[in-house]
């Protein structure tokens with residue numbers, strides 16, 4: 210074989226040569242060029258130097274961060290109970306305001322709270338509809354993922370990864386439900402303004418004189 | 423989370439080298455993991471999961487470095503705790519300094535080729551550039567590393 214590489218051809222393959230990714234033939238041709246080209250030799254020396262540096266890196270441990278709490282850890286309450294709890298507290302709030310609303314006199318404060326509660330209900334409904342749609346979409350994605358993984362070739366690692374991915378998707382779904390609940394609670398607490406309004410209202414309704422002192 | 427445990431350390435060390443400091447590395451790591459979860463449904467399962475993940479990591483990391491550049495933030499090469507002995511940390515610090523002396527684009531290719539050992543085909547797919555571009559970035563990186571090490575040698579000599 211009489212072929213010789215030019216510097217350009219050699220340069221095209223030098224990095225792979227350093228990383229030992231060339232075919233036997235290409236390796237021989239690069240070797241032959243290197244034997245008579247100091248420019249490419251020094252280039253190769255630099256590549257080896259870089260490789261040596263890279264091999265000296267010692268992996269550092271990831272500092273602790275609350276990833277499980279942030280993304281995956283299911284809350285101590287089973288989901289169903291959580292929903293009962295949150296809708297329970299919501300219903301309670303409605304009840305309190307309704308009871309208060311029943312009382313005379315209906316002052317401006319009460320008016321504004323009931324209006325805000327109306328807003329709250331409609332925006333929560335909107336929010337809930339959105340959240341439900343999102344959950345349903347997630348479910349579809351998970352199914353697609355499953356189907357694709359079944360059709361993919363079944364290498365051991367990929368199968369493990371896929372099982373893990375599916376578990377991840379489940380975790381994501383749990384997280385999203387929790388988010389939904391948290392957001393609802395946030396909606397409730399901000400729109401009612403720390404339930405101080407209710408206390409103030411209770412004072413004016415039940416102890417009109419005391420409240421004015 | 424097995425999958426996360428398996429890749430988190432690799433990703434974190436990648437971020438350490440790419441950003442040059444532990445705080446930024448942590449930010450990018452969380453950013454990348456979040457992106458990975460959000461985009462799980464787009465993983466087609468026709469390549470390696472690691473390759474797919476590093477495509478996301480490359481993208482998020484480039485994004486982070488761009489934002490940092492816009493803020494004009496000084497790059498501190500510093501290593502927070504970690505459990506490696508000091509000598510090893512010195513080696514890491516040297517590598518980080520070396521990597522900070524080249525452009526973000528060059529660093530990305532160096533990282534994927536020499537630290538993650540991807541082939542140029544894979545790198546080309548991950549970064550959306552041709553294999554030739556990737557290779558010339560390696561050579562340009564070598565040149566700027568040579569220049570900066572010469573500069574530091576003459577600097578020390580004075």
Ligand SMILES: [Zn+2]
Nearest residue numbers: 216246248249
């Ligand atoms: Zn040559």
